[in-house]
Amino acid sequence: MYDRILAGALLLLSGLVAWAALSLDVPFQYEPLGPKAFPVILAALLAIAACWLMYRPGKNDWHPNAAVLAKLAAGLCLMVTYAVLFEPVGFIIATFVVGSLFSWLFGETPLRAGSYALVMSLSSYFLLKELLQLNVPAGVLIGG
Amino acid sequence: METLNFLATGFSVALAPLNLMLVLVGCFVGTLIGSLPGIGPINGVAILLPLAYAMGFPPESALILLAGVYYGAEYGGRISSILLNVPGDAGAIMTTLDGYPMSKRGEGGRALALSAVSSFAGSMGALLMMVVSAPLLSQFAIQFGPTEYVWLMVFAFTCLATMVGSRPVKTMVGVMIGLLLATVGVDSGTGVLRFTLGIPNFFDGVDFLVVVIGLFAISEVLALLEQWARNDFVITPVGKSFVSVADLLAVKWVVLRSTVIGFLIGVLPGTGASIASAVAYGTEKRIAEGDDEQFGKGDIRGLAAPEAANNASAAGSMVPMLTLGIPGSGTTAILLGALMMFNITPGPLLFEQQPEIAWGLIASMFIGNIALLVMNLPMIGLFVRLLSIRQAYLVPVIVMLTFVGIYSIHGDSFDLFFMVVLGVFGFLLRKLHFSLAPVILGLVLGEVLEENLRRALSISGGDWGILFNGPMAYTLAGATAAALLVPSLWRWYKKSGPRTVVTGAPLAEDD
Numbered sequence: 001m002y003d004r005i006l007a008g009a010l011l012l013l014s015g016l017v018a019w020a021a022l023s024l025d026v027p028f029q030y031e032p033l034g035p036k037a038f039p040v041i042l043a044a045l046l047a048i049a050a051c052w053l054m055y056r057p058g059k060n061d062w063h064p065n066a067a068v069l070a071k072l073a074a075g076l077c078l079m080v081t082y083a084v085l086f087e088p089v090g091f092i093i094a095t096f097v098v099g100s101l102f103s104w105l106f107g108e109t110p111l112r113a114g115s116y117a118l119v120m121s122l123s124s125y126f127l128l129k130e131l132l133q134l135n136v137p138a139g140v141l142i143g144g
Numbered sequence: 145m146e147t148l149n150f151l152a153t154g155f156s157v158a159l160a161p162l163n164l165m166l167v168l169v170g171c172f173v174g175t176l177i178g179s180l181p182g183i184g185p186i187n188g189v190a191i192l193l194p195l196a197y198a199m200g201f202p203p204e205s206a207l208i209l210l211a212g213v214y215y216g217a218e219y220g221g222r223i224s225s226i227l228l229n230v231p232g233d234a235g236a237i238m239t240t241l242d243g244y245p246m247s248k249r250g251e252g253g254r255a256l257a258l259s260a261v262s263s264f265a266g267s268m269g270a271l272l273m274m275v276v277s278a279p280l281l282s283q284f285a286i287q288f289g290p291t292e293y294v295w296l297m298v299f300a301f302t303c304l305a306t307m308v309g310s311r312p313v314k315t316m317v318g319v320m321i322g323l324l325l326a327t328v329g330v331d332s333g334t335g336v337l338r339f340t341l342g343i344p345n346f347f348d349g350v351d352f353l354v355v356v357i358g359l360f361a362i363s364e365v366l367a368l369l370e371q372w373a374r375n376d377f378v379i380t381p382v383g384k385s386f387v388s389v390a391d392l393l394a395v396k397w398v399v400l401r402s403t404v405i406g407f408l409i410g411v412l413p414g415t416g417a418s419i420a421s422a423v424a425y426g427t428e429k430r431i432a433e434g435d436d437e438q439f440g441k442g443d444i445r446g447l448a449a450p451e452a453a454n455n456a457s458a459a460g461s462m463v464p465m466l467t468l469g470i471p472g473s474g475t476t477a478i479l480l481g482a483l484m485m486f487n488i489t490p491g492p493l494l495f496e497q498q499p500e501i502a503w504g505l506i507a508s509m510f511i512g513n514i515a516l517l518v519m520n521l522p523m524i525g526l527f528v529r530l531l532s533i534r535q536a537y538l539v540p541v542i543v544m545l546t547f548v549g550i551y552s553i554h555g556d557s558f559d560l561f562f563m564v565v566l567g568v569f570g571f572l573l574r575k576l577h578f579s580l581a582p583v584i585l586g587l588v589l590g591e592v593l594e595e596n597l598r599r600a601l602s603i604s605g606g607d608w609g610i611l612f613n614g615p616m617a618y619t620l621a622g623a624t625a626a627a628l629l630v631p632s633l634w635r636w637y638k639k640s641g642p643r644t645v646v647t648g649a650p651l652a653e654d655d
Contacts, residue, residue, distance in 0.1 A: 002576055010317060017324060017339070026336050031598055032606030035331040035338060038594040039324065046320040052313050062575045068370055075369045076568065079362065082547055083560035091548070099540035106372055108536035120540060128548055134198050135552040 003057030010050035018043040071105065078102055090139010091128075095121035147279055150495075154503030157204055158511055163504070166201070166209040167512045174216020175519055179527050180538065181224045184233030185217035185458075186475045186581070187364050190356045191542065193482050194549030197353070203486035204501045208508040210482055214475050215267060215458045215509065218417060219516050222259045222451055223527055227252060227379050235417025235454035238425045242439065242446035247380045249442060257387035258444055259451040260520035262399050266452030267513045269403035270410070270459035275506060277411075278495065282467040285492040290600040291610055295620035297593045300470050302624050304414030304582050306631040314578045322586020323593065325350050332591075333598060345558050352481045354550055354563050355587055359580050361546045362567025367574065368539060382528055395448040398428055406453030410460020414585065416473030417454035424453030459509065466490055466502050471588065474581030481588045 021039040029035075064072070078098050085094035099117035104110055129136045157163060177188035189210050196206040221236030226243035239259065246255040288296070305315040328339045329349030340346040402424035409420040428449040429439050439446045461472025462479075469491040471477040483490050488501065495502045520527075550559050570580055604610035611617065 006572075006576060020339060024336055024338065026334055029334050031333060031602040033598045033601045035334050035336050038597065039327050039338065042320055042323050042327070046317065046324070049313050049316045049320065053317065056313075058311060058314070058577060060576070064370070071369050071372070072366055075366055076564070079365070079543065079564045079567070080561070082543065083557060083564055086547060086551060086560060087557045095540075095544050099544060102540045102543060103536045105369070106534070106536035106539055108534070113536065116537060117540060120544070124541075124544060124548075132195070132199055134195070134548060135555050136548060137551070137555075 001057070002060050002062070003053055007050045007053035007057065011047055011054070014043040014047040014050060017046075074105055075102070078105070087137050088139065091136045092121050092125050093139060095124070147275060150279070150499050150503045151275065151507060153499050154505075154507030155510075157500045157504030158208065158507035162201075163205050163208050163508060164511070166205055167212045167508045168515055170209040170212020171216040171219075171512045171516050172519060174213035174218075175220035175223075175516065175527060176530060177213065178217030178220025178232045178236075179223040179531060180220075180533070181228065181230045181232055183364065183542070184221070185214050185235075186233075186478065187360050188213045188217050189475055189478050190360045191545050191549065193478060194353045194357065194553055195545070197482070197485060198549065198552040203483065203488055204504045206482060206486065207479065207501065207505050210479055211462070211505055211509065212512050214479065215455065215512065216516055218267075218455045218458045219260065219263050219520055220527065221454070222263065223256065223524070224531055226255045226259065226447075227382070227528065227531065233417075235421055235457070236450075237418060238421040238450035239447065239454075241425070241450075242441070242443050244380075245440070245442035246444075246447065247382075250381075250383045251385045251442070252380055252382040254383075254385040254387050254391070255442075255447055256382065256524055257521060258391055258395070259447055260517060260524070261387060261392060262395065262402075262448040262451040263455045263520070264513055264517045265399045266403045266406055266455040267459055267509070267516075269400070269452075270407040270456035271506065271509055271513070273404075273407050274459050274463055278463050278467050278502070278506070281463065282492040282495045285468050288468075288492070288616070290596040290603070291613065292616050292620060293596040294593065294600055294611065295617055295624065296468060296470055297589050297596075299620055299624045299627060300413035300585070300589070301582075302627040303412055304585060306627055307412075307415050307419065308579060308581065311577070314576075315582045318573070318578050318580065318582030319586040322583040322588075323590040325355060325583075325587050326590020327594065332595070345556065345562075350587075351553065351559060352485065352587060353553060354559050355566055356478055356481065356584060357546050357550055358563040358566025359570035359573075359583060361542065362563060363570035363574060363580075365539060365543060366567065366571040368535060372535060379528070379531055382525070391444055395445055398445045398448050399452040401427065401431075402449040402452040403456040406456030407460040409453075410457030410472050411463050413464055413470050413472055414581075415457075416461055416475070416581075417457045420457035420460075421450035421454040424449040462505070462509075466494060466505070467492060469592065471585060474579075474584055477581065477584045477588045481584070484588070 018040050021036045024036055026034055078101055082094055082098040085097065096117050099120055100114040103113035103116055125136060128134045158167065174188060177183050178185060192213055193210060196209055217233060218235055221232035222239045222243065224230050224232040225236040225239040226247050229240050229244040231237045231240055243255050243259065301319050304319065305312040308315060328346050330337055330347055337347060405424045405427060406420040409415050409423060425446060428445050429436050432445060461476045465471045465476040465480050469480065469489060471480045480490060488498065547560060550563050553559065573580060600610050612621065
């Protein structure tokens with residue numbers, strides 16, 4: 001079932017790619033093939049594969065229950081939150097918040113998860129920023 | 145003689161203090177990553193690649209570090225296979241068959257030591273084959289024109305589709321998605337923007353690192369989250385047993401055969417450690433016929449074969465990556481992408497024009513394997529203790545490293561969001577039994593494939609007949625047809641004949 005949905009989406013995608021490629025406006029071109037042909041070939045092959053998948057979908061053996069889905073959704077929310085916070089709020093606070101929640105999600109008690117994340121975010125900030133000199137956003141805490 | 149000179153150059157690169165340190169760090173981190181269940185070599189390399197890039201290492205040093213993680217992980221994968229019955233990575237699935245029974249009957253130490261020595265022998269044997277064959281292959285490949293390159297890539301994708309993954313059609317879909325992702329951005333021939341959706345971040349293409357980290361590391365975090373409920377492993381004690389000389393002598397031919405098998409399968413584009421170890425195990429079982437009742441119950445031959453083979457395939461898969469620019473496995477696809485990020489195009493000219501990269505890497509692998517043997521014999525206790533790190537402590541670190549790595553490339557939050565989106569996409573693909581390595585292979589090779597196709601047709605003035613012109617093109621087209629037909633004929637033959645192959649393990653995973 002999921003295979004069929006995916007195949008439908010891929011078919012749609014291949015159509016869009018072919019349409020977008022064919023409607024490209026190429027002002028000049030020195031070689032016979034140009035920028036359109038390759039994506040069109042790929043779109044055609046993708047469409048063939050998608051049709052085959054539609055005709056013969058695989059058996060679906062993924063049956064997540066509500067608890068698993070909730071967990072996945074929570075993990076996804078955490079990562080999106082991390083992406084939102086990372087730059088404006090800064091590495092230390094964002095890592096502390098998201099890290100402790102992740103640790104808690106994987107079964108650690110809130111207190112220990114929080115203290116672990118605090119140690120992790122502080123120590124890795126100085127390790128990454130000072131020692132390895134990576135571009136780590138300081139954010140509001142240090143006023144960078 | 146010339147080879148020895150180059151090798152000496154390589155050692156002078158590999159023994160420079162920075163590179164020596166990096167090879168040791170890479171091997172250590174690799175063993176660690178390989179031994180932690182769930183995080184295989186491909187994730188390790190993916191997570192470390194942006195960090196290596198951001199730290200501004202010279203290309204040969206970055207490659208030495210990442211390659212160390214790759215083959216180090218092939219060593220580490222066996223530890224959790226033997227002690228937990230959970231393969232640390234896909235290449236170590238076969239190691240559980242005989243390794244775990246050995247540790248259950250109290251021979252954990254013997255199993256770990258024997259497999260470490262087999263891994264070492266497999267790596268070293270494959271490295272020697274690499275030293276001999278890589279220059280030959282690169283000299284041969286120097287005559288390749290755009291037509292041959294087009295065929296070579298089509299051949300690689302065909303091998304991938306028919307031999308890896310749950311179904312050829314799903315692998316093909318993966319390759320197409322990867323190739324299409326590669327077309328995003330400004331077209332080098334005409335300057336036209338393609339498929340950018342008007343988003344400026346896509347104007348110079350989809351960032352390779354964001355795709356790799358998203359598809360592999362982020363989807364892995366989601367997968368770990370899903371599996372977490374049943375994640376209470378029991379580590380069997382290592383015990384005091386150790387490998388004896390008699391053990392080593394008993395498996396010497398097994399190791400030798402498995403090394404050759406592993407190397408050849410590694411060289412073949414698209415196929416990697418999981419297939420190599422399965423074929424080596426199956427071969428040894430068949431050779432031992434009549435005396436094979438211990439296989440699966442803790443036979444040392446069944447332990448030595450897959451370990452020698454998966455390490456040999458790691459070295460083997462570097463050969464086509466370095467000489468042809470066509471990766472032999474998912475992880476080498478990432479290494480290839482890493483080289484391209486440093487504006488180095490692997491291929492036949494690499495060995496002549498930039499010997500410090502190709503030979504520096506090869507020399508560092510000799511050093512790295514010796515270091516790995518040391519790490520895996522006396523220091524094995526350390527890694528065993530690390531096995532019990534709880535996911536509650538591990539996952540936050542993985543998430544943190546992926547975010548830092550991606551953010552440090554452009555300093556733009558857009559990449560973080562795009563990475564998470566790709567992670568969800570990768571997770572769904574995995575759940576539907578698509579393997580992700582083909583996507584990466586397509587992404588890495590897409591630009592080269594299109595460029596060569598367009599160049600070939602420029603030469604012929606638009607005549608597609610040039611693709612069927614010349615003996616090399618015919619040979620490669622024939623090889624492609626063979627790769628397309630042989631596996632299905634073989635399957636058909638096996639169905640009609642008696643079933644002797646033992647491998648029920650899924651070979652779909654990315655290594």
